[in-house]
Amino acid sequence: MSSPDPQRAGVPPSRLITAALVAAGVLVLAGGGAFYLASLKASRPVEPGAxxxxxxxxxxxxxxxxxxxxxxxxxxxxxxxxxxxxxxxxxxxxxxxxxxxxxxxxxxxxxxxxxxxxxxxxxxxxxxxxxxxxxxxxxSEAEKAKPPLKAFIGPLSEYKVYLALQSGQMIQATKALATAVDIGDSTAAKSAYVAARTAYRHVEAVSGRIADLENAIDPIAAYLAGREQDPAFTGFHRVEFGLWRDNSTAGLKPVTDKLAADAVALRDRLKAVKFEPADLASNAAREARRLAEGPVISGDSLYAGDDLGEFAAAVDGLEKPVSLLQPLANDASPDATKAVSDAFAAVRAEIVKLAGPGAVPVAYSEVPPDARKALSATFVALADAIDRINPALGLE
Structure with missing residues (x-):
C-alpha cells in the first residue's frame, strides 16, 4: 500500500516536518538526561574492605x-x-x-x-x-610514643592568634548586623552580613567542626525537616533568606541577636581548641574537600548568590594555616610546597574566571554545572596538594 499524501490528508508538509523535529529533539533531550543520570549513579569502585x-x-x-x-x-x-x-x-x-x-x-x-x-x-x-x-x-599505640615537635610551636601559636582576630571581626560584624536589623536598615544589614560571612569563612576550617555551634550558626534548610520554615533554620542562612529572598528585616531581630551571641561563643570555643601539629594541614585539606563535594556543586549562598565571594574568602582561610607550615615543609620537600602554591593559584584563578570581568560579581545561579564541576576539581586538587604536607613533615 502506498503512503498517504499529506496534502490530500489536509496536513501541510511544513507542519509535519516541524512536528518531526520537535519529537526528535525530545528524544535527544530524554536520551541525554538518561545518560546524565546514569553517569551520576555510576560511582567509583568500592574500595576493598569498605x-x-x-x-x-x-x-x-x-x-x-x-x-x-x-x-x-x-x-x-x-x-x-x-x-x-x-x-x-x-x-x-x-x-x-x-x-x-x-x-x-x-x-x-x-x-x-x-x-x-x-x-x-x-x-x-x-x-x-x-x-x-x-x-x-x-x-595507634606507636603514635602515642611520638615526641612533640618544637618547631611547630610558632605556627600553632600564630594560627591561634589568627582565629582570635577573625572571630573578633565576626563578633563586630554580627553586632552591626543586629543593629541594622533593629532599625530596619536593609542596606546596612546586607553590608554587615557580608562582612560577618567573610570572617566566618576565614575560620570555618575549624569552626565547621564544632557541631553544636555550626548547627546554630550555619544550618542549611535542605537538612531540616521543615526546610526554611523549620524552627531550627537559624543563623546566617535565615538572615540571608530574609534580607535577599524576602528583601526585608521583618522578623529577623531574634535571629540576629542569637547570631551575635553565638559569634561570641564561637570565639571562646576557638580559644579553647587544642591543636596538634598535623591539624593545621589536615583541617585545611578536609575543608577544601568538603567545599568541593558540597557547596561548590550545589551552591551555598542560595538566596544572596554571593558564592564566589564566599569561596574566595574560604580560600584565604585555608591558606593561612598552610602558609605557616610552608617554611618547614619547603626544607623537607620543595616539590610538595610548590604543588600547594600552584594549587592555591589555580583555585583563585578559576574563581576569578567565573566571577567575570564586571564590577558586579556573577550570581552563582548563573554558573552552569560544568563550570561548577571545574571549580570543584580545583578544590579537590588543592586538598590533594595539602595532604602532601604532613607526610613530608613526618606527621603521617
Whole structure:
C-alpha cells in the first residue's frame, strides 16, 4: 500500500516536518538526561574492605559499629528521600563528614581514626545518632610514643592568634548586623552580613567542626525537616533568606541577636581548641574537600548568590594555616610546597574566571554545572596538594 499524501490528508508538509523535529529533539533531550543520570549513579569502585552504611529516613544501618584505629573507608548510601550528610563526631567536634548525598546515591569517606567512641549522624539533624567505637591498634599505640615537635610551636601559636582576630571581626560584624536589623536598615544589614560571612569563612576550617555551634550558626534548610520554615533554620542562612529572598528585616531581630551571641561563643570555643601539629594541614585539606563535594556543586549562598565571594574568602582561610607550615615543609620537600602554591593559584584563578570581568560579581545561579564541576576539581586538587604536607613533615 502506498503512503498517504499529506496534502490530500489536509496536513501541510511544513507542519509535519516541524512536528518531526520537535519529537526528535525530545528524544535527544530524554536520551541525554538518561545518560546524565546514569553517569551520576555510576560511582567509583568500592574500595576493598569498605564498611557499608545505609542511611534511611530515621536511622542508619548499622547504628553501632566497631573498627580498629587507623584508616577506615565507609561507603554511605542515602536510602532516604532527602539529601543527607553523614558525620563522625567526637562530642561536638566533626571528625569527618560527607555532605549533599542525593537520594539513591552513594559516597565514600576515608578517614584515620584514633581509639575512642564517636557519634555518627543519620540524615536529618533531628534523627537519633549512632555509635562508632574505634579500638586501639599497633599503629595507634606507636603514635602515642611520638615526641612533640618544637618547631611547630610558632605556627600553632600564630594560627591561634589568627582565629582570635577573625572571630573578633565576626563578633563586630554580627553586632552591626543586629543593629541594622533593629532599625530596619536593609542596606546596612546586607553590608554587615557580608562582612560577618567573610570572617566566618576565614575560620570555618575549624569552626565547621564544632557541631553544636555550626548547627546554630550555619544550618542549611535542605537538612531540616521543615526546610526554611523549620524552627531550627537559624543563623546566617535565615538572615540571608530574609534580607535577599524576602528583601526585608521583618522578623529577623531574634535571629540576629542569637547570631551575635553565638559569634561570641564561637570565639571562646576557638580559644579553647587544642591543636596538634598535623591539624593545621589536615583541617585545611578536609575543608577544601568538603567545599568541593558540597557547596561548590550545589551552591551555598542560595538566596544572596554571593558564592564566589564566599569561596574566595574560604580560600584565604585555608591558606593561612598552610602558609605557616610552608617554611618547614619547603626544607623537607620543595616539590610538595610548590604543588600547594600552584594549587592555591589555580583555585583563585578559576574563581576569578567565573566571577567575570564586571564590577558586579556573577550570581552563582548563573554558573552552569560544568563550570561548577571545574571549580570543584580545583578544590579537590588543592586538598590533594595539602595532604602532601604532613607526610613530608613526618606527621603521617
Amino acid at each position: 564498611i557499608a552504611i545505609r542511611v534511611g529516613d530515621k536511622t542508619c544501618q548499622p547504628m553501632d559499629l566497631t573498627v580498629p584505629a587507623g584508616r577506615s573507608v565507609f561507603e554511605i548510601e542515602n536510602a532516604s528521600n532527602r539529601p543527607i550528610e553523614w558525620e563522625i563526631l567526637d562530642g561536638v567536634m566533626v571528625i569527618e563528614e560527607r555532605e549533599n548525598i542525593a537520594p539513591g546515591f552513594r559516597s565514600q569517606l576515608a578517614v584515620r581514626l584514633k581509639p575512642g567512641v564517636y557519634d555518627i549522624t543519620c540524615g536529618l539533624l533531628s534523627n537519633p545518632r549512632g555509635k562508632l567505637t574505634v579500638t586501639a591498634s599497633a599503629r
